Each structure stands twice: as structure tokens, then as C-alpha cells.
Amino acid sequence: xxxxxxxxxxxxxxxxxxxxxxxxxxxxxxxxxxxxxxxxxxxxxxxxxxxxxxxxxxxxxxxxxxxxxxxxxxxxxxxxxxxxxxxxxxxxxxxxxxxxxxxxxxxxxxxxxxxxxxxxxxxxxxxxxxxxxxxxxxxxxxxxxxxxxxxxxxxxxxxxxxxxxxxxxxxxxxxxxxxxxxxxxxxxxxxxxxxxxxx
Numbered sequence: 001x002x003x004x005x006x007x008x009x010x011x012x013x014x015x016x017x018x019x020x021x022x023x024x025x026x027x028x029x030x031x032x033x034x035x036x037x038x039x040x041x042x043x044x045x046x047x048x049x050x051x052x053x054x055x056x057x058x059x060x061x062x063x064x065x066x067x068x069x070x071x072x073x074x075x076x077x078x079x080x081x082x083x084x085x086x087x088x089x090x091x092x093x094x095x096x097x098x099x100x101x102x103x104x105x106x107x108x109x110x111x112x113x114x115x116x117x118x119x120x121x122x123x124x125x126x127x128x129x130x131x132x133x134x135x136x137x138x139x140x141x142x143x144x145x146x147x148x149x150x151x152x153x154x155x156x157x158x159x160x161x162x163x164x165x166x167x168x169x170x171x172x173x174x175x176x177x178x179x180x181x182x183x184x185x186x187x188x189x190x191x192x193x194x195x196x197x198x199x
Contacts, residue, residue: 006111007110007111009129009196010127010129011026011130012119013168014134014168015162018178019116022178023114032105032112033111033114034098034113035114036115040094043093043097047066050093058072058075109197113127131176132176176188
């Protein structure tokens with residue numbers, strides 16, 4: 001294990017705030033990014049390790065292509081108990097992948113944990129700082145409603161389960177404003193990398 005361990009930055013933000021764009025900017029700057037959502041997709045994709053457990057708990061939601069996200073989403077949508085059951089299957093497996101990622105990158109000055117529901121699920125343990133990706137509410141709404149299959153009702157349901165953006169910004173160590181140009185956003189990201197990566 002490296003004596004000077006990496007600084008660990010948690011990256012989060014509500015739906016439609018531009019977090020994926022910021023995560024890619026970080027990767028482009030050479031910063032390793034652990035994407036919890038990508039790990040979930042791998043575990044639930046074709047041949048994924050979690051398919052048998054998910055099929056047993058939610059019959060008819062998996063197939064040769066992995067999890068049928070629409071069916072599984074419908075099975076847990078708006079039902080906190082069923083969502084908790086799914087999370088009990090998924091979260092331990094994601095934690096294993098996360099541990100491997102940390103071990104593989106323990107010689108880097110800075111690593112980023114992309115955690116969509118950091119504040120909602122209490123995923124802030126072991127982080128040195130948190131960056132929240134944010135944009136004006138109207139811009140957020142436009143981005144989300146432009147997604148395939150998204151409705152105003154679904155968007156409101158998702159928002160109701162997320163910590164409000166204002167509270168996330170207040171609790172964050174860094175706020176990355178994506179309501180501006182890509183170049184301006186990249187400059188903000190570069191500033192955080194410089195501040196943490198050289199500390």
C-alpha cells in the first residue's frame with residue numbers, strides 16, 4: 001500500500017446536472033474515476049454476476065441480454081421495500097468492485113468516486129472532499145425531459161427521492177457549475193484537480 005494514499009474526491013449531483021460530462025472531463029485529465037453506475041451495468045449486463053439473484057427476487061426481469069431495465073424499473077418504481085431488496089443484492093457487489101479499483105489506483109495523487117446518490121444513501125465514508133455538479137433548475141428540467149422515455153411525472157418522482165440541489169451545494173466542498181460553457185466547466189474541474197491532486 002502506498003504510504004501517501006490518493007486524495008479521494010466524491011462526485012455527485014442530481015439527475016440532469018451534467019455529472020457524466022464532468023466525469024469524462026476528469027478521465028480526460030488522467031484522473032481515475034470509479035463509476036458506480038457502470039459497475040451496476042456490468043453486473044446486470046449479459047452474463048452479469050447478479051442476474052440469478054435478481055431473477056429470483058424479481059421473476060421475469062432478466063434474459064439473455066441481462067437485466068431488462070424497463071421491467072426491473074417497473075418492478076421497484078415507487079415501492080421503497082422492493083427497491084431496498086434490489087439494493088441489498090446490488091450494493092455489496094458494487095462495493096467489491098470499488099475495493100479493487102482503490103487497490104489498483106493507490107499510487108495516483110487523486111481518484112474520483114462517481115456516486116450519484118452520495119447524500120441520499122450516505123456514501124461519503126472515506127472521502128477527502130465532495131464536488132457537487134449543479135445547474136439552474138430550468139436547465140436541469142430541459143435536459144432530463146429531453147431523454148428518451150422521460151416524462152414530467154417520472155422526473156418529479158426522481159426529484160422527490162433526491163436531496164434538493166440547494167442542500168447538496170451547501171454541503172459540498174466544491175460546486176461545479178454546468179450551466180455555463182463546456183470550456184468554463186472544464187476550467188472549474190481543472191482547478192479542483194490542481195487543488196487536490198497536488199495537496
